[in-house]
Amino acid sequence: GAVVSQHPSWVICKSGTSVKIECRSLDFQATTMFWYRQFPKQSLMLMATSNEGSKATYEQGVEKDKFLINHASLTLSTLTVTSAHPEDSSFYICSAREMTGTHKGNEQFFGPGTRLTVL
Amino acid sequence: GNSVTQMEGPVTLSEEAFLTINCTYTATGYPSLFWYVQYPGEGLQLLLKATKADDKGSNKGFEATYRKETTSFHLEKGSVQVSDSAVYFCALLNQAGTALIFGKGTTLSVSS
Numbered sequence A: 001g002a003v004v005s006q007h008p009s010w011v012i013c014k015s016g017t018s019v020k021i022e023c024r025s026l027d028f029q030a031t032t033m034f035w036y037r038q039f040p041k042q043s044l045m046l047m048a049t050s051n052e053g054s055k056a057t058y059e060q061g062v063e064k065d066k067f068l069i070n071h072a073s074l075t076l077s078t079l080t081v082t083s084a085h086p087e088d089s090s091f092y093i094c095s096a097r098e099m100t101g102t103h104k105g106n107e108q109f110f111g112p113g114t115r116l117t118v119l
Numbered sequence B: 001g002n003s004v005t006q007m008e009g010p011v012t013l014s015e016e017a018f019l020t021i022n023c024t025y026t027a028t029g030y031p032s033l034f035w036y037v038q039y040p041g042e043g044l045q046l047l048l049k050a051t052k053a054d055d056k057g058s059n060k061g062f063e064a065t066y067r068k069e070t071t072s073f074h075l076e077k078g079s080v081q082v083s084d085s086a087v088y089f090c091a092l093l094n095q096a097g098t099a100l101i102f103g104k105g106t107t108l109s110v111s112s
Helices: none
Strands: A004-007 A010-013 A019-025 A032-038 A044-051 A067-073 A076-081 A090-097 A114-118 B003-006 B011-014 B019-021 B023-026 B032-038 B044-050 B056-059 B062-065 B075-077 B086-093 B100-102 B106-111
Touching: A004 A090, A010 A019, A019 A032, A019 A090, A019 A114, A032 A067, A032 A076, A044 A067, A044 B100, A076 A090, B003 B086, B003 B100, B011 B019, B019 B106, B023 B032, B023 B086, B032 B062, B044 B062
Parallel strands: A010 A114, B011 B106
Antiparallel strands: A004 A019, A019 A076, A032 A044, A032 A090, A067 A076, A090 A114, B003 B023, B019 B075, B032 B044, B032 B086, B044 B056, B056 B062, B062 B075, B086 B100, B086 B106
């Protein structure tokens, strides 16, 4: 099946530092990747949608200068949380979608998530 | 706008009990509907889906029927197992196919 990985799975950082989270599609080319944020006992909230080679589209209320998204290749998207603060602590989940090939269609395949803790 | 409402948890059941997790939605057009499952420490996995009215999605003994008249997509299983303990999310894909909207999730805990 379609596998999506995230790295790191858990990161703890000091307030004011920047953290990069990677999302990789391991066995398919992801033309579109999505970044979600999940608060404890809450739903997943879509933060942004990124298409390979173009700028990400951010959802209303998400600061694009705070959450930098890069989708430079068909198998890798990165989310950088800049100048992280304790309120940025959350579970960040990516998903990927393939528009052509074996897994084409609207189905999104999810990564295992990255837990960010900002001290 | 589009939204998904699912029953509050946690749901606690004994093994072999019948499970229902309610899900209703609000959407323009005819969205596709999904149930995702998140096992402890893992990412979301697609459990089942339905793309049009009266479709029934099924997988691993779970079923859900797309009811347009009641805008519902309730998840059912006739006999739950301890291994079904997880968080279940109902979701819809907007008609444009550009966004997945999730419910808040329902935690299921099954004891032997």
